[in-house]
Amino acid sequence: MLFKRLTLIWALVVGLLLAHNAYLWLGQRIVPDTDILALLPVQQRDPVLQQSFTHMVDAAQQRVVVLVGAPDWDDAKRAADAYQKVLDARPDLFASTPLTERTESDWLALFQRHRLSLLSIDREASLREQPAQFWTEAALAKLYSPFGGPKLGSWQDDPFGLFGDWIQERARETPVRPRDGHLFVADDKRQYVLLPLTLKLPALAMGTQRQVLPLLEQAAAAARAALPQVELIRAGMILHAAAASGQAESEVSTIGLGSLLGIVLLTWLTFRSVKPIALILLSIGIGCLGALSVCTLL
Incomplete structure (x- = not known):
């Protein structure tokens, strides 16, 4: 009984995440902020210094x-x-x-x-x-x-x-x-x-x-x-930034794809089954949806 209730709660959370992400991408049509200066800390103590x-x-x-x-x-x-x-x-x-x-x-x-x-x-x-x-x-x-x-x-x-x-x-x-x-x-x-x-x-x-x-x-x-x-x-600056961002995008994609393939390969070698691989990919996908929703709300 408790397991079924937890399953329903988790399904509800996943459904809310899917609905919120659908609203963000299809309704608000959000665009990721790829400006690297957005990562710099904001100077809160001196507005004039920050503006300059x-x-x-x-x-x-x-x-x-x-x-x-x-x-x-x-x-x-x-x-x-x-x-x-x-x-x-x-x-x-x-x-x-x-x-x-x-x-x-x-x-x-x-x-x-x-x-x-x-x-x-x-x-x-x-x-x-x-x-x-x-x-x-x-x-x-x-x-x-x-x-x-x-x-x-x-x-x-x-x-x-x-x-x-x-x-x-x-x-x-x-x-x-x-x-x-x-x-x-x-x-x-x-x-x-x-x-x-x-x-x-x-x-x-x-x-x-x-x-x-x-x-x-x-x-x-x-x-x-x-x-x-x-x-x-x-x-x-845009010429240098484009070259750097292109290289960084390639490196991140390579690392991310390599990590994903490594996880899939290790799971296959351990369980010799497709079901664990599907469950792991599903958990990664739900985690990404949750991270996007939380970052947007914050």
Whole structure:
């Protein structure tokens, strides 16, 4: 009697697990979170620190940089346009930012809000060492000289040209320059169009990688169709994450399948019967269903 009651209770538990998993997969259509950063502990004590950490990680992992190179600049532009056209067809994956004068102004607007605290190294030293007369003459020179350097905003906003000097110092840190509506960089042999891409989905999620990598290959094929001798150089966290996740997935699958086959083989060698094997596989399956339900509820 007690055995029959326990059997009914266990059957009820299994039925509830089956119903809950059916609801999760068919009703809610859950998608496993394959972002490895989700495994990191959350900093609960300092929300500002957690927010800044998340912002920095997202800014780094969402970037993909592609260099499209050719000996001739016009050829490089043509191949880059073909590459970009393929990506523009998937606005759900990539955020497109065309390079215009408005774009450059938007880039500078972020720094202009903090221009009073942005100083180049040389100007910071000059502020400590030079007398007031030096700065008076510098301001007058900026006001009256037609060759006083780039003017970002009105003279009243930056009479000493401190912000302009800081921008020039930042510009000297990179060889990339705007040219014909593209970002341009070159070496001794080739001229490159730099395509800065921003992902809209988490780069460390395997679902994103399965969508983005084939699209990048399709874009590369379009660029090579437009210019067979084109050189393509790609960089981005998603490329390394995809290679690592592919290797990890293969290793986990191999280990899991090997363990399952080992259990089945040992059971067969011990009992010489199919029934114990079926019972073990059934218990493993019920355990997986229970683990999924508990993890979802928690």
